[in-house]
Amino acid sequence: MTRGFLAAAVLFAAAAAQAQIVPAAKIDTTTALRPTRQAITAVESLFNTRLYALGTANDPVDMLGLTRGLYLSNYGAVFSSEISLIITPTLNPFRRTITKELHDQVHDRKVNRLPALRAAMLEMVKQAAKDLSQVPDNQQIVVAVRLGYLSWEDRTGLPGQIVMSATRKDALAGAVHSTDEP
16 A cells, blocks of 8 residues: 555544534434525515505505514414505594495405405415425415404405415415415
8 A cells, every 4th residue: 555545544534533423313404494584584575565566556555564474393484464455444533433335435445455465475375485495395385464454344255364375385386275264
């Protein structure tokens, strides 16, 4: 054997003796797959923009709470927000009662805005699945929007909350489940 080869073999053996061998069961792969806080924040911001876009300059959406997202280890990414589909008129010194006409207009405007909310939420789930590539394909992407109402409102046909979810893999394929809750 040459001296160079012998020296390399000795160094290799010394390095191997110093190395710690960690059993595969001890390695935590969830941290390697965890989306960064910046990635979650970017998705939150995008969702807020999409929710605001449901309204118009003359008839805006009332954001009752900005979108909040978090990643739950071994589950997935969850985003929630609270909105009123319109800025609902309130009682005040200049409006002491809610007329039947106003009552019905508010209900109709909210019902008419529901399809746009559902479409936006579906796109939100799919976009989050694209943007959060660190989330494993078998974990969930969930978007929940809680809808706010005033005590005098007619809630017929209006859910209290809409939840859309799918595994990341299914969301990328467009297969998203939707649930309305009271």
